[in-house]
Amino acid sequence: MQFVAGKIVRNEGHGEIFYRLEVAIPEPVEFTPGQFAMVSGWPGNDPLLPRPLAIFRAGAAPKGKGTAEFVYKVVGRGTALLSGMHPGERLSLTLPLGRGFDLGRDGRLYWLVGGGVGFSSVFPAAAALAGRRTEFEMFLGSRTREHLPPKEWTPGGSAPGRVHLCTEDGTAGYFGRVTEVVKERLAGLSAADVSRLMILSCGPREMLKEIAFAAAERGAEMQAALENHMACGFGVCWGCVVALRDGEKVAYRRVCKEGPVFDAREVVW
Amino acid sequence: MVKPDLSVSLGSLRLKNPVMSASGTFGYGLEFAPFYDISRLGAVVVKGLSLAPTPGNPPGRIVETASGMLNAIGLQNIGVERFMADVAPQLEGAGAVFAANIYGRTAEEYEAVAERLSGLSSLAAIEVNASCPNVKEGGMAFGAAPEGIQRLTERVRKATDKPVWVKLSPNVSDIASVAAAAEASGADAVSLINTIVGMAVDHRTRRPKLSNTTGGLSGPAIKPVALRMVWEVCRRVKIPVIGIGGIQTAADALEFLLVGAAAVQVGTANFRNPRACVEILEGIEAFLREERLSGIAEYRGGLLL
Ligand SMILES: Cc1cc2nc3c(=O)[nH]c(=O)nc-3n(C[C@H](O)[C@H](O)[C@H](O)COP(=O)(O)OP(=O)(O)OC[C@H]3O[C@@H](n4cnc5c(N)ncnc54)[C@H](O)[C@@H]3O)c2cc1C
Ligand SMILES: Cc1cc2nc3c(=O)[nH]c(=O)nc-3n(C[C@H](O)[C@H](O)[C@H](O)COP(=O)(O)O)c2cc1C
Ligand code: FES
Numbered sequence: 001m002q003f004v005a006g007k008i009v010r011n012e013g014h015g016e017i018f019y020r021l022e023v024a025i026p027e028p029v030e031f032t033p034g035q036f037a038m039v040s041g042w043p044g045n046d047p048l049l050p051r052p053l054a055i056f057r058a059g060a061a062p063k064g065k066g067t068a069e070f071v072y073k074v075v076g077r078g079t080a081l082l083s084g085m086h087p088g089e090r091l092s093l094t095l096p097l098g099r100g101f102d103l104g105r106d107g108r109l110y111w112l113v114g115g116g117v118g119f120s121s122v123f124p125a126a127a128a129l130a131g132r133r134t135e136f137e138m139f140l141g142s143r144t145r146e147h148l149p150p151k152e153w154t155p156g157g158s159a160p161g162r163v164h165l166c167t168e169d170g171t172a173g174y175f176g177r178v179t180e181v182v183k184e185r186l187a188g189l190s191a192a193d194v195s196r197l198m199i200l201s202c203g204p205r206e207m208l209k210e211i212a213f214a215a216a217e218r219g220a221e222m223q224a225a226l227e228n229h230m231a232c233g234f235g236v237c238w239g240c241v242v243a244l245r246d247g248e249k250v251a252y253r254r255v256c257k258e259g260p261v262f263d264a265r266e267v268v269w
Numbered sequence: 270m271v272k273p274d275l276s277v278s279l280g281s282l283r284l285k286n287p288v289m290s291a292s293g294t295f296g297y298g299l300e301f302a303p304f305y306d307i308s309r310l311g312a313v314v315v316k317g318l319s320l321a322p323t324p325g326n327p328p329g330r331i332v333e334t335a336s337g338m339l340n341a342i343g344l345q346n347i348g349v350e351r352f353m354a355d356v357a358p359q360l361e362g363a364g365a366v367f368a369a370n371i372y373g374r375t376a377e378e379y380e381a382v383a384e385r386l387s388g389l390s391s392l393a394a395i396e397v398n399a400s401c402p403n404v405k406e407g408g409m410a411f412g413a414a415p416e417g418i419q420r421l422t423e424r425v426r427k428a429t430d431k432p433v434w435v436k437l438s439p440n441v442s443d444i445a446s447v448a449a450a451a452e453a454s455g456a457d458a459v460s461l462i463n464t465i466v467g468m469a470v471d472h473r474t475r476r477p478k479l480s481n482t483t484g485g486l487s488g489p490a491i492k493p494v495a496l497r498m499v500w501e502v503c504r505r506v507k508i509p510v511i512g513i514g515g516i517q518t519a520a521d522a523l524e525f526l527l528v529g530a531a532a533v534q535v536g537t538a539n540f541r542n543p544r545a546c547v548e549i550l551e552g553i554e555a556f557l558r559e560e561r562l563s564g565i566a567e568y569r570g571g572l573l574l
Contacts, residue, residue: 236301
């Protein structure tokens, strides 16, 4: 974990709603898919707090420097101000933060489920799995065609049967919600496959909840990347907690520290 | 040019500089070790400790507001025993000067925590949170009136030989009288301000944004209120005053010193900039050099009226 001064390399709109941000940082960072950064740098105190963004990619740049990439959707004042910033301008980043996906052992069957901009933490997981030639399928859902990630961002290529697109208005892929597709596939899976299955998911809480219930019903494992409002992002304010099961009791755990990725069975949905 | 003297005295306690972290915004201190050497700070003030571990309030604990934030954490903490066993030795190992912020549901609980902490030889001071607005039974009952503060301060004073700092709530009509009561009851210093009670609601869902309905406002939005209160209290009491509220830059910190604060604490600024405390410290030193001042003492309380 480090706090660094970064410089925007690019910050461009893609399609209707996504921005892709690349920031040059003093040295390369390693990250686990699902980990995030706290980003700030717009002028003034409103918004005051940095914004959490999943690390989409990170790598080396010439002269021993590093680069970090993000994908974001403009939803409010902070992301709107961010989208107005230009290459060369400075951002402050604290990264990498939190506990990412456990990509565990080989021999498992992975389903990666991303709803909305949730693909920003699912794609890095896909890239890591593709890199070690592990089997996976990806389910991506959005309201409409324009809100799906551009094809060329898809890691590991779009081999047939690997990427399932779903839109709520039927403008691309399956006509309906991604949860329906995942639930249907789950129902049809053999017991042997269910025991090999690991679902990794990120998206709106309602989506995660529905899939978590369906997975629990079949006894499949699932890791869910949760979101919450954050002030610090590195575990010192205790503002970002969610309720988790702790034996018979409920305990409050920090999304930024013990999460954002949690075992879906432990989450009190 | 000689290095300006950054050291300050808080009663019998001498700190190497006036910059401290504010309780609840700095975890237990060690979380900041990746960002800088925490022994550089005047003191680290840790998250409020209670007798037993406290789970805190349900989610929906923070809301951002214009140039500030509301929090209703509900004082989630690991409890005094675990702090002493697990955290204090590490703070000591890091070479940090540290103070413990404490709270209780009753005066007896405050007393018990203070007594327990007294055995910790490396502990520099005990800061009594007489003002948390987010716990129903919490300090507010004590912090609201001079009589309550007097009772609480006397009891904690008797329970420990450590320097006692009483942290004051701004949610009162006359903060100088409350500070005077703390002074009269044996406080070594007062620290102010804690957060200002506020509220945020969602006009569409028609619900409060915090699970606790109300919360404490912090950040740059509260600085003018904090500065006024620190100034008022400095004119009223002789014990040292620790200035807190919306400090983000060295200039902000210097303003508090100018109206008479002996030291400052930096809170919410740590969230956006984890290096805020050291950057403020470096900025104060640079300012003293630039102004060719011999040290903090030459500048402090020098407001021209
Ligand atoms: C670990 C983590 C990783 C994230 N990764 C990404 C990412 O890769 N790409 C991306 O586009 N977004 C991501 N987000 C969400 C992103 O942080 C928020 O969209 C952003 O903070 C909104 O800021 P704003 O000022 O634009 O909107 P605001 O004006 O603050 O809020 C706009 C609306 O969004 C809601 N909202 C804002 N922040 C959150 C939050 N953290 N959780 C739930 N609701 C929220 C608000 O309640 C409000 O209704 C992530 C969040 C977390 C916690
Ligand atoms: C998230 C959060 C938690 C806090 N917890 C405590 C606490 O446990 N005890 C306490 O005395 N003050 C607590 N405070 C108050 C701060 O120490 C400080 O008095 C206040 O935030 C004003 O300073 P600032 O504007 O620099 O943040 C907390 C503040 C915040 C934002
Ligand atoms: S955001 Fe501060 S503890 Fe998680």
